[in-house]
Amino acid sequence: MDFESKIISREISQLLWEMEKTVGTAESCTGGRIAEAIIAVPGASKYFKGGIISYVDEIKESMLGVDSQVIAEQTAVCEEVAKQMVVGACKALNTDFALASTGYAGPTGGPKEIPIGTIWLACGNMEKQVTMMIQEDHGRDINLAIATNKVMQLFLDFLKSEDKIEIEG
Numbered sequence: 001m002d003f004e005s006k007i008i009s010r011e012i013s014q015l016l017w018e019m020e021k022t023v024g025t026a027e028s029c030t031g032g033r034i035a036e037a038i039i040a041v042p043g044a045s046k047y048f049k050g051g052i053i054s055y056v057d058e059i060k061e062s063m064l065g066v067d068s069q070v071i072a073e074q075t076a077v078c079e080e081v082a083k084q085m086v087v088g089a090c091k092a093l094n095t096d097f098a099l100a101s102t103g104y105a106g107p108t109g110g111p112k113e114i115p116i117g118t119i120w121l122a123c124g125n126m127e128k129q130v131t132m133m134i135q136e137d138h139g140r141d142i143n144l145a146i147a148t149n150k151v152m153q154l155f156l157d158f159l160k161s162e163d164k165i166e167i168e169g
Contacts, residue, residue, distance in 0.1 A: 002145075008152045009040045015159045016047035016097075023155075024093035025051035026064055026085035028076065028102040029119055033148045038099075049093045054085065060102075064088030077103050077114050082122035083129040090126050099123040099155050101147055106140045117143050121151040123158050130158050 016023060025035045035051040038044060052063050057076050060066040065088040070080050082100050089098035103119025104110045110118070117137030122129050132154050134147060 002149075005037055005149055005152060006040060008149070008156050009037055012038065012152065012156050012159060013041040013044065013047070015156075015163055017043075019159070019163060021096040022047050022049050022094075023097040023099070024049045024089045024095040026089035026098055026100040027051060027053050028055055028060070028085075028100075029105045030101040030144055030147055030151075031055065033144055034099050034101060034151055037148055037152055049095050052089060052092060060085065060088075063092060065091065075110060075114060077110055077118055077120060079120055079122075079131050079133065082120040082131055083124075086122045086124050086129045087126055097123065097125050097155070097159075099151050101151060103134075103143075103147065105143045105147070106137060119143065119147045121147060121154060123151060123155040125162075130154060 027034050032053055038048050054060040054064055057071050060076060061068050064085050066081055066084045082102050085100035086098045100122045101119060104116050106116040109116045118135045120133050122131045124130055132150060134150060
């Protein structure tokens, strides 16, 4: 894990500790890399409950409650599936927050309309999810590293906004 990822993980750790909140992951293409980034900080068992690697649609549907019709109409690599993965992970793992990824990391993958390197990232809670799509093909390993870093930063930004709301509220 690179230095930037470790800094982001530490910041996430500190916020979750302070907020006394929990997190889990729902990963498809990243296959556990997001969970690995979260647990890189000692003491992660205080706030990280676990992850579901839903590499195939069947698991997205059965374990995370992703709507099969959405997958049929939009494929598993879309914003709505990423959002549903966050909600499903929060429910299945009984967490306050979750991070999710779904995409085509390469070297082969989906339909022509969704090129290799297209990855949807999401994080949030049951009520609110934020998303980001990346479309960069730098080869499988780099695509996955970029996706992991981006979703961790997205989650850090989300936590900071949630923490601010709690303090103001």
